[in-house]
Amino acid sequence: MTLAKEPRVTIVVVNYNCSPYVEKCLGSLLEQSYSNIEILVVDNASTDGSAEQIESNYPDIRLVKAAANRGFSAAVNTGITSSTGDLIVVLNIDAWVDRDFVRELAAALLEEPAAGMAAPKMLFARDARVVNSIGLGYNITGSNHDIGFGIDDGPQFSERRWVFGPCGGAGMYRRRMVEDIGLFDEDFFMYYEDVDYSFRAQMAGYRCIFVPTARVYHIEGGSGGSLPRPKGYYFARNSAEVILKDFPGFMLLKYSPIVVWEIAKRVCSGLLRADASPVLGYAAALGRLRQILKKRRGVKDRWRVPGAYIEGLLSENRHVLKHINLHGRPAKEPS
Missing domain, CATH: 3.90.550.10 (Spore Coat Polysaccharide Biosynthesis Protein SpsA; Chain A)
Known part of the structure; x- marks a missing residue:
């Protein structure tokens, strides 16, 4: 072009x-x-x-x-x-x-x-x-x-x-x-x-x-290198931080049962494999709650789109993570 x-x-x-x-x-x-x-x-x-x-x-x-x-x-x-x-x-x-x-x-x-x-x-x-x-x-x-x-x-x-x-x-x-x-x-x-x-x-x-x-x-996994902690630790800690930092308040309240259930499944799966890294990761996120909430205020200050747009964007992805938009259907427009 x-x-x-x-x-x-x-x-x-x-x-x-x-x-x-x-x-x-x-x-x-x-x-x-x-x-x-x-x-x-x-x-x-x-x-x-x-x-x-x-x-x-x-x-x-x-x-x-x-x-x-x-x-x-x-x-x-x-x-x-x-x-x-x-x-x-x-x-x-x-x-x-x-x-x-x-x-x-x-x-x-x-x-x-x-x-x-x-x-x-x-x-x-x-x-x-x-x-x-x-x-x-x-x-x-x-x-x-x-x-x-x-x-x-x-x-x-x-x-x-x-x-x-x-x-x-x-x-x-x-x-x-x-x-x-x-x-x-x-x-x-x-x-x-x-x-x-x-x-x-x-x-x-x-x-x-x-x-x-x-x-x-x-090349999948080519640049990961060695990490101070297991990957499961970072996945758990950082995924929890995104939820606590970025989710609109009404979505935290509305979807917290689903989120908690998903976290529980990951923790149990890790423990069944004798892998404590998810538990340690989620605990680390809670230990940083004060810093996360401070950053959350910065995200909120720049929130400019309707909450319905964000909820629609995330809800649309819930059941079709792999095959989302295969027919070119765009995400919902902000109203």
């Missing part, structure tokens, strides 16, 4: 000990058909030589070295605050993109003024015939899912549609939206930071458009 004027785009790539993926990822970014572009890699204190690899082999790419690994969200924020773009792409380093990836995302945001975010079609690198994600689904139980995960690519994924938000592995954001709602929440460290950010954006009136012509190929 030809753009009359190309807004400046910054691509923020987070690296942590991902030397095997550097060449494929950065090579695909350097070959973009879009010209007004800045590529910025934030290295999260890697120890595998990947930062030196980038510094030596990619002189046209800006490298920002963090002194310590403070998590994905903090690295993304470092990239955003160091960027110059009007549009900002966040991309996992264990992914590579088609030549028109940036152009198609930028065109979609220029054509869709209601959108503050754009989600590409993410396919599995191991089999590009299968969808990894066309965006996030999130529902009233506090559960999220990659829409289309594991489904063969086809006509049902060939048209633009509204989704909850972009998967954290690849997405584009308007700078003016970022300046309005703020940066990613660094307390999440890893996981659910994309859900929280998309929720805050939706509450403030910024929607997300899925762009099927922007394609990215993802």
